[in-house]
Amino acid sequence: MEQQIAPLARLAEQFGALPGVGRKSAQRLAHAVITMEEGKAKAFAEAILSARETIRRCALCCDWTDSDICAICRSAKRDPATLCVVEDPRDVAAIERTHEFHGLYHVLHGVISPLNGIGPEDLTVKELLARLEGGALQEIIMATNPTVEGEATAIYLSRLLLPLGVRVSRLAYGVPVGADLEYADEVTLARALEGRRSM
Secondary structure (H helix, E strand, C coil): CCCCCCCHHHHHHHHHHHCCCHHHHHHHHHHHHHHCCCHHHHHHHHHHHHHHHHHHEEECCEEEEEECHHHHHHHHCCCCEEEEEEEEEHHHHHHHHHCCEEEEEEEECCCCCCCCCECCHHHHHHHHHHCCCCCCCCCEEEEECCCCHHHHHHHHHHHHHHHHEEEECCCCCCCCCCCCCCHHHHHHHHHHHHHHCCC
């Protein structure tokens, strides 16, 4: 019978509560932490506490920041006429890695999901609508994920935004680079045909 050491089990349980961390990974992480040098373990714990205490939502875009306004919203190099709406702060990082988008962002912190009890009031929709008051925005790009909830959220938001005189667009979806058409599913191929463009 496997010996259970209560502090180690509690540590593994905490790691296991993180998204994407299974039981075995949680145990490996717990063992890695207890074998760290004391200084490294303290620095690890302090980094968690410091991040938790100092990181908050940007007052404009709702992305994570350690100041009132994030670096993207403060930048004079960004195009204030274009706004990209995403589900999660990780989506901002993904789009920024492309170096193709030079506008601003708005992070919803989720999607509408009635089955999970998440409605528009649980997202940053009110903050999004407030950003249209200045009249500088010309286009809002819906960059929610191509899931049922992501699509429903994009449609809901577009119905709110279109009457306000702003152009609303949706990211194109289709066949990924390097993929074979024979392995693509019907929905992906249909989206690729709908989103086709001239060469």
